Amino acid sequence: MKDRYIENRDIIEGNLEYIHDKHSDIYQAYKEYGKLIHTKGGPLDEKTRWLIKVAISTVCQYQYSVVTHIKKASDAGCTREEIEHAILLTAPSAGFPTMMEALLALRREMKEEEK
Structure with a gap:
């Protein structure tokens, strides 16, 4: 599905x-x-702008936006590691569970197996 x-x-x-x-x-x-x-x-470059949007979406806890911005960041040339770093950076401000939800969205978007 x-x-x-x-x-x-x-x-x-x-x-x-x-x-x-x-x-x-x-x-x-x-x-x-x-x-x-x-x-x-x-003056921010394209990749940086999308990484910021991934982080903002994560903090706002809006999954539809998180997934959309992950896709757009990837399309703009951001690596999986760069996107993950942007998500990890939100943990101290937004909380660990919030960060983990976005990390799960990234893993699903990248078609990684859940273990």
């Missing part, structure tokens, strides 16, 4: 579809705003 470990994935994606269909101008403005901040907001 695809991404079954993201709780309420269908509901989340349905809600995204709803906002896109019913409020497309607002959704597009939001997406453009995020894109501008990501690309023109400062």
Whole structure:
């Protein structure tokens, strides 16, 4: 089952579809705003920006976002080890269980066996 470990994935994606269909101008403005901040907001390189987003998603405990940002970090050229380091760095601030949830998402995303 695809991404079954993201709780309420269908509901989340349905809600995204709803906002896109019913409020497309607002959704597009939001997406453009995020894109501008990501690309023109400062001097950080692409990989660093995605690693920060992985860490922020981890701290916020939003699994859908954690998985999305892990994928985008990987696509941007971040290694598995770099992504894991970004997740591990959250433990002192966000707590060990929070970090462990994101680490599990990374392991699942990388198709590693759970032991």
